[in-house]
Amino acid sequence: MFAKAFRVKSNTVIKGSDRRKLRADISTAFPSLSAEDLNELVPNKEELNTVKIYAHKGAATTLYVLHKNPIFFQLEKQLFPTVYTLWRYPAMLPTFTTWPPVLQKLAGGADLMLPGVVVLASGVPEVYQGDCCAVNLVMNRAPVAVGTAATSSAEMRNSGMKGKGVNVLHTYMDQLWAFGDKTNPPVIPFINSSAQVETEECEEGVKAEGQVSDGQDNPEPNAVETSCQGMQELRLADQDSEALKDKEPVEDGEGEDIDEDDNDSRSPQEQTDALLLQCFLHALKAKVKKSELPLLTSTFLRNHMASCCPKGKQIDIRKSSYKKLSKFLQCMQRDHSLIQVKELKKGVESIVEVDWRNPELCSFSIPEDCGQEKDSVEEGGACEVPFQPPEITPLYGVTAHLEPLFQDAKKRKGATLKASEVRNIITDYVKENELVHETNKNYVNINPTLCDCLLEKSEYQEVENLKWDDLISRTLSKMQACHEVLFPGQPPVVKKGQVEPIDITVATRGSNKKVTIVKNLEAFGLDPAVVADTLQHRVQASCFLQDSPGVKNRVLLQIQGNQIQHVGKLLLVHIIEQTIGLNTECVFVKYNIGENIR
Structure with missing residues (x-):
């Protein structure tokens, strides 16, 4: 459903009464969630937005967005959790397990077929037709897809695990996932180790082409094709991005994989403080210009600091020790002597001066992993193709009144020409009819055709010749204005x-x-x-x-x-x-x- 970009209709902050109603609807739809879970999903004081969108097929859908991540979407009055929510509460829905290569097909819009389902020792999840369910991968309980059951569990077993299993609505790596912070699934081990061992030793997946509804024949379920050594290559584990996105892992100088978040012993608050300082120094050194001062503090945060944030991270001042932007800037002014902040208007603070020679600022080096500001229209993940503007060419159409003038060039009414082509045709017409002035070559004598086409009635008896530039400009002004639009890879369109x-x-x-x-x-x-x-x-x-x-x-x-x-x-x-x-x-x-x- 979200395999292609969707259109946002509105984005509003949810009201208090609607917030309580949403919490009640979530509790009814997903009774396994506790009161604490509901308070985390629908907090009382934190900003929660309602985003109304139209999918590429025209389906109207409502998103509920918390901390810039969609947590639920509502389709035909039924609530569905997103993968961001399911990664926090993996036991929230009955879950079917499949092989990692199948995910690429699901993200492309395919449904999950039963031959692609890995039957664990606990058996097939108990569902009825139309129930909300999730899909995860072997060796990782973190769900990667959300949908509805195509049939009940009893019918799945009676059919010998053949046919369609899950109607997929939303997956990891689709446009709804891209609407959030684009984080990768966490690694959540299976609770039942015996089921995990049995899956590893006794069951091997079928090929991805046979596991989804792509029109090919489905092999027998749980066919044994490779040894346990081949199973290791299909595990998601810590290699989600490598298996799905063909990206190389980040390595340190000794060639070992590193994870900064896992190795960072600092508290989350200390990490946020360090990120704020890094983005602040980066913005002063690379973004802010002296001509921009005085600069509103809100503009500085939104346009400069935010663009200096490393990829995969977000600036959230509320999670820092400062809590407010004004306190952070006061600290930068008082303790670091980097800037001067003044209240130029009541309640509006601006940065009025920056100490460009400050040793701390001069010694700061811009990190290589900092993402650049996304200034093209593809920002937000809605479009991955760089924008290429059309080539627009002004044209001039031949009118019925000017048709005698273009008759020798075989240009009839409605023909469109460029300005250079019009000039060439007029020049050839003047030379062929020997209309150039005998003594002054800058003038053209007016014959009956030029008189009827270019002169006003009041000029018939007065004007006997025109300058070349005047002749061309009069011709262009009496032609129909048109233009040609040429988009890359498309035929030109004349309007x-x-x-x-x-x-x-x-x-x-x-x-x-x-x-x-x-x-x-x-x-x-x-x-x-x-x-x-x-x-x-x-x-x-x-x-x-x-x-x-x-x-x-x-x-x-x-x-x-x-x-x-x-x-x-x-x-x-x-x-x-x-x-x-x-x-x-x-x-x-x-x-x-x-x-x-x-």
Whole structure:
């Protein structure tokens, strides 16, 4: 269901009454969860968001997001936990076990077939048709897929473990997983060791091609194909990313695998403090410019420090010893003498000065594992293909009034030409008809055809010749404006009229609240859903899409607050200018604030 990118409609903070209702619904749907578990999943004070999305097939789905990770999704009034939740509570659902190679097929949208199910010593999980269930891999209890049972357990056994077993809805490595922090599954050993031993010694999996609903013949269940030595190659254990993503493990100088989190003896609070200091120094050294000062502290955190955070980690000041950004910056000012913070406006603090010569800042070296700021539209995991803007060429269409002028060039009404082609045709026409002025070669004599096509009625008796530039400009102005759009890998498309720029408007809604509206993204090959997801993560504001009034197959993007600078920077600097190397603000983007164009 989430194998392809989905479209975000809205993202709002859940209310207190809805929070209590959600906790009750989770308790009813999953009675194995204790009261403490429910309080951890639906905390009273921490921010919990409701995100409404449309899957690629148009299915409306509601996500519940905690700490930027989706924890549940609701489909047709039924709640399903995500893999992030199941990794914390692996016994939450009845679970079927399969082989690691099958996961790649499941992530691609296939369902789990019964011949691919590994039957442990405890037998097949007891489920009824339509029950929510999970799928894990041999040697690791951490679930990697969520779905519904295709048939009951009794029917599975009666069929000899043939046919479909689980209708898969969500998997590890799909777009719903990518909407979160993209962590890998933890290693959770099986509780029943006897079942584990029996699985290792007596049962060997069938090939992945025969375990999913990909249209091929299914082999007999639990067929013995390899020895226990081959089984070792299929184990997930500590090699999830190597088996599924073909990535090499990180090694230290002696060639041994290392895990910084496992070897770090510091407390989580101390680790968060160290991460804050690292991102702070990285931002001052590589991101902040003197021309940007004074710089709002909130902008510094959102646009500079966040982009310096290492991959796979997040800055959460609430988990640090400082608890608030203001206290952390005060410490940097008081104890380290790195910055000066002042309250330029009531309740709004700004960084007014940075000590660039501070020894601590000068000696800081930027870590190699720090991720760069994701400034392209593929941020958020919704798109993995780099954006390539279309090539737009202005064209001019031959009108019925100008058809006699282009008759010799065999260009009839409706033909489209580039400006250079129009100039060449007019030049050839003038030379063939010997219309160049006898004494001044910069002028062209007007014959009846040029008179009818280019002159106004008031000029018939007055104008006898025109300059070359005037002749060409009059011709172009009387032609139909068109343009050609060429997307990479697609045939060119010719459209009438001039290119409509991306329109960014700041409007006022009820209670004098500002919203930013973006239109016409599709004309330049930008997916509004991807842009909405990118902006939502960047500015941490509610963002949704709606149909553009009066325009078919177009949507407009609306985001809370005056975000015109963020939208402009995303579209101009990091998409258009970086890709084609030009400052194309005048061509591609139009800013509106109320009725004033900026």
